[in-house]
Amino acid sequence: MSDHEQVTGVGAYVVVFLALMVLTSLTVGAAFVDLGPFNDVVALAIAFTKATLVVLIFMHVRHASRLTKITVVAGFLWLLILFGITLTDYFSRGFLG
Amino acid sequence: MSTSAEASRAGTPEIPDSKSRAWGLAHHFESFAQQQEASYLGMWLxxxxxxxxxGGLFLAYIVYRTGHPEAFTSGSHELDITxxxxxxxxxIASSLTMALAVWxxxxxxxKGIVVFIILTILLGGVFLGIKTVEYSHKWHEHHVPGPHFEWDGPDAPHVQMFFNLYFAMTGLHALHMVVGMALLAVIAVWAWRGAFTKENHNLIxxxxxxxxxxxxxxxxxFPLLYLLGRNGV
Incomplete structure (x- = not known):
């Protein structure tokens, strides 16, 4: 972070809020359409988009130092490791018959 | 008098001491910017x-839902999408008012801080109020896991597992909101007393x-608990 704090304006916050509202309607609407296995993919893609907007704009990570950005991404990577290794175990148990 | 003060100011480097240091800047930080960066990074950690x-709860959800998709879908259909x-x-509106409080x-x-924090607490209260209505429906319909759980359809044990995860995840989420609202109430009082400045608002x-x-x-x-299998498949 520089000496002068980067201040996000009210306009940006309102735009992000409206985008989050549109995405919420989209996720509800998409749930009622039969997309087969892609229903979950669409729901998660929308949720990740919403979360990213909140993290970057509401939580100011857009203007954060490189150290903070690495910390945020590392948190997400550790989550992927937790999911990846555990699910590799659960989903492969039937492979050996 | 003014000339001697000017002379001493020009001749000596600025050494921070208890009198000249700005209020709210802890002694181990060089500047407000450094203090803010440390606070921001610490909160992210x-x-x-x-x-x-x-993440552990979401993982449990993925494992059980993958193993018992029909039970999870029928459990999810008992939740009220509206x-x-x-x-x-x-x-999300409360996140907007929170962002505006920081702004x-x-x-x-x-005064802006106080107003936006009060709005955030009120919206949090509306959320928890609606959650209470939902929980009480579940209680009356015997969908709360435990000795009083009743399920007429197939695979009752895993429908109960869906409700276990529903209550664990939303309950823990609601607990976080209660803690957040309590912290916000304290911060609102401090803001009202003028404890925060342009440079020093790390708590907010x-x-x-x-x-x-x-x-x-x-x-x-919301999508993982409420919106499963709504396409009629």
Whole structure:
């Protein structure tokens, strides 16, 4: 972070809020359409988009130092490791018959 | 008198001491910017472990839902999309007012901070109120896991597992909101007393980060718990 704090304006916050509202309607609407296995993919893609907007704009990570950005991404990577290794175990148990 | 003061100011380097240091700047920081950076990073480190904390529950959800998709879909159909959807809107709106409270702090407007924090607490209260209505429906329909759980359809044990995860995840989420609202109430009083300045508002920014994190958890909980198998398949 520089000496002068980067201040996000009210306009940006309102735009992000409206985008989050549109995405919420989209996720509800998409749930009622039969997309087969892609229903979950669409729901998660929308949720990740919403979360990213909140993290970057509401939580100011857009203007954060490189150290903070690495910390945020590392948190997400550790989550992927937790999911990846555990699910590799659960989903492969039937492979050996 | 003024000339001697000017002379001493010009001749000696600025050494911070207890009198000249700005109020609110801790002694181990060189500047407000450095103090703010440390506070911001520290809060993110806390949130990263919160991600792992909730991550375990999301993982349990994925494992059980993959193993018993029909039971999870029929459990999910018992949840009210309208109430869940309204709560999603309410919580995102509270994130907006929280962001505006931090904005007011950055502009040094104490009254703005108080107003936006009160709005955030009120929206949080609406969310928890609707959650209470939902929980009481579940209680009356005997969908709360435990000795009183009743399920007429197939695979009752795994429908009960869905409700176990539903109550664990939304309950823990609601607990986080109660903590956040309590912290916000304290911060509102301090802001009213003028404790925060343009340079020194780390507490508001930190609690704001926490509040947005709780919002993000709900952004994932809503589709995963409420919107399963609604396409009639």
């Amino acid at each position: 806390f949130l990263v472990q919160e991600i792992m904390f909730f 109430l869940g959807g309204i709560n999603t809107v309410v919580l 007011a702090a950055q502009k040094g407007r104490s 920014e930190g609690i704001g980060l926490y509040w947005h994190f709780v919002d993000i958890v709900w952004i994932f909980l």
